[in-house]
Amino acid sequence: MNRREFLSASAIVAGSLxxxxxLRAETAIKLGVLTPLTGAGAFDGPRMVKAxxxxxxxxxKAGGVIGRSxxxxxxxxxxxxxxxxxxxxxxxxxxxVPVIMGTWASAVTSAVAPxxxxxxTCLMTVSGADSITQLPHQxxxxxxxPNTALQATKHAEYIASTGxxxxxxxxxxxxFAATMREQIASVLTAKGSSLVGGLIYESNKTSYRSEIDxxxxxxxxxxxxxxxxxxxxxxxxxxxxxGYSGGRITQxxxxxxxxxxxxxxxVTDGLITVQPSSDIGSEAYSxxxxxxxxxxxxxxxxxATDWISLALLAxxxxxxxxxxxIRDAVRLISQGxxxxxxxxxxxxxLLQQGKDVNYDGASGNCDFNEKGDIMDCRFRYSAAKxxxxxxxxxx
Numbered sequence: 001m002n003r004r005e006f007l008s009a010s011a012i013v014a015g016s017l018x019x020x021x022x023l024r025a026e027t028a029i030k031l032g033v034l035t036p037l038t039g040a041g042a043f044d045g046p047r048m049v050k051a052x053x054x055x056x057x058x059x060x061k062a063g064g065v066i067g068r069s070x071x072x073x074x075x076x077x078x079x080x081x082x083x084x085x086x087x088x089x090x091x092x093x094x095x096x097v098p099v100i101m102g103t104w105a106s107a108v109t110s111a112v113a114p115x116x117x118x119x120x121t122c123l124m125t126v127s128g129a130d131s132i133t134q135l136p137h138q139x140x141x142x143x144x145x146p147n148t149a150l151q152a153t154k155h156a157e158y159i160a161s162t163g164x165x166x167x168x169x170x171x172x173x174x175x176f177a178a179t180m181r182e183q184i185a186s187v188l189t190a191k192g193s194s195l196v197g198g199l200i201y202e203s204n205k206t207s208y209r210s211e212i213d214x215x216x217x218x219x220x221x222x223x224x225x226x227x228x229x230x231x232x233x234x235x236x237x238x239x240x241x242x243g244y245s246g247g248r249i250t251q252x253x254x255x256x257x258x259x260x261x262x263x264x265x266x267v268t269d270g271l272i273t274v275q276p277s278s279d280i281g282s283e284a285y286s287x288x289x290x291x292x293x294x295x296x297x298x299x300x301x302x303x304a305t306d307w308i309s310l311a312l313l314a315x316x317x318x319x320x321x322x323x324x325x326i327r328d329a330v331r332l333i334s335q336g337x338x339x340x341x342x343x344x345x346x347x348x349x350l351l352q353q354g355k356d357v358n359y360d361g362a363s364g365n366c367d368f369n370e371k372g373d374i375m376d377c378r379f380r381y382s383a384a385k386x387x388x389x390x391x392x393x394x395x
Contacts, residue, residue: 027064027067027068027069028068028069028070028071029064029065029066029068029069029070029071029315029321030071030072030073030095030096030097031070031071031072031073031097031098031099031101031308031311032072032073032075032088032091032092032095032097032099032100032101032121033049033052033072033073033074033075033100033101033102034075034077034084034087034088034091034100034101034102034103034112035048035049035074035075035076035077035101035102035103035104036076036077036078036079036104036105036108037049037074037076037078038076038078038079039077039078039079039080040079040105040228040229040230041077041079041104041105041253042079043229043253043256043258044104044126044253044300045076045077045102045104047298047300047301047304048102048104048126048300048301048303048304049072049074049102049304050292050301051288051291051292051297051300051301051302051304051305051308052072052101052102052304052305052307052308053072054291054292054305055291055305055308055309055312055343055344056070056071056072056308058291058343058344058345059312059344059345059348062345062348062349065312065315065316065321065348066315066316066319066320066321068321070312073091073095073097075087075088075090075091077102077103077104077105077108077112079104079105079108080108081105081107081108081110081111081112082111084103084108084111084112085111085112085115088100088112088115088116089115091121092115092116092119092121093119097121098121098122098315098321098322098323098325098326099121099122099123099124099311099323099326100112100116100121100122100123100124101123101124101125101304101307101308101311102124102125102126102304102307103123103125103126103127104125104126104127105127105174106127106128106129106131106132106174106175106176107174107175108127109123109125109127109129109132110127110129110131110132110135110175113132113135113137113141114135116137116140116141117135117136117137117138117140117141119323120140120322120323120324121140121323122140122141122142122311122323122326122327122330123137123140123141123142124141124142124143124144124307124310124311125141125142125143125144125145126143126144126145126300126303126304127143127145128143128145128146128147128148128151128176129147129148129174129175129176129179130147130148130149130176130179131175131176131179132175133147133371133372133373134371137372139327139328139372140323140327140372141372142307142310142330142368142372143368143372143373143374144303144306144307144361144363144366144374145276145303145374146276146373146374146376146377147373147374148176148179148180148183149179149183150376150377151180151276151379152179152180152183152184152187153183153187154274154379155184155224155249155274156183156184156186156187156188156191157187157191158249158272158274158379158381159184159188159193159222159224159247159249160187160188160191160192160193162222162247164193164221164222164246164247165192165193165194165221166193166194166196166218166219166220166221166222167184167188167193167194167195167196167220167221167222167223167224168195168196168197168198168215168218168220168222168223168224169181169184169185169195169197169198169199169223169224169226170198170199170201170211170215170223170224170225170226170227170235171198171199171200171201171224171225171226171227172200172201172202172203172226172227172228172231173200173201173202173203174226177200177226178200180226181195181198184224196218196219196220197214197215197218197220199211199214199215201231203228203230203231204230204231205231205234206234207234207238208231208234208235208238209238209241209242211235211238212235212238212239212242212244213242216242216244220246221246221247222246222247222248222249223239223244223246223247223248223249224249224250225248225249225250225254226250226251227250227251227254228253228254229253229254229255229256229258229259231254232250232254232255232259233259233262233263236248236263236267236268236271237263237267240266240267247270247272248270248271248272249271249272249273249274250271250272250273250274251273251274251275252273252274252275252298252380252382252389253275253300254273255268255271255273255384255389257389260384260387260388260389261387264387265384265385265386265387268384268387269384269385269386270383270384270385271383271384272381272382272383272392273381273382273383273384273389274379274380274381274382275298275299275379275380276299276303276363276377276378276379276380277299277377277378277379277380277394278297278298278299278301278302278362278363278364278378278380279302279360279361279362279363279364279365279377279378280378280394282342282360282362282364283342283360284302284305284306284342284343284360284361284362285297285302285362287342287343287362288301288302288305288362291305297362299363299380301362302361302362302363303361303362303363305361305362305363306359306361306362306363306366308344309343309344309347309359309361310330310333310334310359310361310366311326312344312348313329313333313334313344313347313348313351313357313359314326314327314329314330314332314333315329316347316348316351316352317329317332317333317351330368331368332356333347333351333356333357333358333359334358334359334361334366334367334368335358335365335366335367335368336356336357336358337356337358338350338355338356338357338358339355339356339357339358340357340358340360341357341358341359341360342359342360342361344359347359363377364376364377364378378394378395379394379395380393380394381393381394381395
């Protein structure tokens with residue numbers, strides 16, 4: 001589905017949900033979605049929007065929130081900070097949304113964050129750079145993706161568990177590249193392994209052979225590839241041509257099924273991919289599988305489900321579709337002593353009865369620290385084999 005088709009579908013969904021006989025269109029609460037429908041994040045953005053739309057449809061059919069229907073206003077951030085800022089300004093200035101959900105790339109989230117906190121608009125994101133929640137955001141940022149420190153710790157622990165002793169770090173220039181390297185080095189040392197070197201490369205090059213030769217010269221038995229999809233394809237091919245036979249690990253957002261289809265299997269066989277895992281087996285995750293008719297719903301779809309659910313429950317709890325009130329209510333409905341609920345529709349019924357709720361999400365317990373970071377989550381490790389991506393374990 002291309003961007004035009006997707007936005008057209010979004011408009012149809014929004015319109016149909018506000019039709020007479022369900023809820024009146026003029027009462028609709030507009031909530032913002034800013035996510036990559038094009039660019040490096042285009043594989044994940046449309047799926048996240050679909051997950052949010054599914055929750056909105058379910059809630060609107062059940063009577064909406066504070067007596068009003070919900071409408072998603074979807075904008076493409078193009079995986080580009082400048083485009084994202086323009087779209088965010090439109091969402092807060094023209095559409096006057098109280099919350100923006102869906103930013104993916106850390107550079108994009110870092111760019112739009114000031115637009116959000118200055119307009120008292122909540123921002124819910126999947127971006128992982130530690131620097132994001134260290135910004136003076138006044139509590140308006142909620143991140144369901146584990147931060148860089150948590151991700152790097154889990155990744156390094158896995159690498160060490162394979163018996164690897166010498167690791168080399170290769171990363172595209174991003175806001176989280178340096179901090180991730182430092183954390184990986186620290187954890188590897190504690191586990192009896194070591195980081196023997198690292199480099200930061202420029203994106204969108206047609207060859208990375210000089211960078212690969214630099215990495216191989218350190219004689220690592222494992223290479224960490226902190227890349228995006230277009231660059232990862234080139235890096236993997238250059239590693240193969242160079243005859244490197246050691247371990248390789250990358251983030252799942254870089255090695256997608258689409259990327260796998262475009263590279264011969266012997267180039268990628270043995271590549272380890274890692275991503276924050278949905279809370280597989282939980283009641284909330286089961287509801288996502290049913291809602292999306294997708295037994296393999298991933299962490300991005302789960303987190304998107306949680307963003308919209310948290311926003312809707314916070315609006316109901318506070319009684320207002322206002323950014324500051326949503327900010328102040330999120331923790332009241334997600335980590336209190338109320339009744340456990342696993343969907344927005346379920347939680348809304350109880351809140352409408354004057355009861356307290358504690359939302360447990362499809363991505364895990366939605367418990368946030370004072371900076372807005374999720375406190376913990378599970379991780380999913382898979383391996384490339386024969387052009388497919390096969391699960392190793394979830395821990």
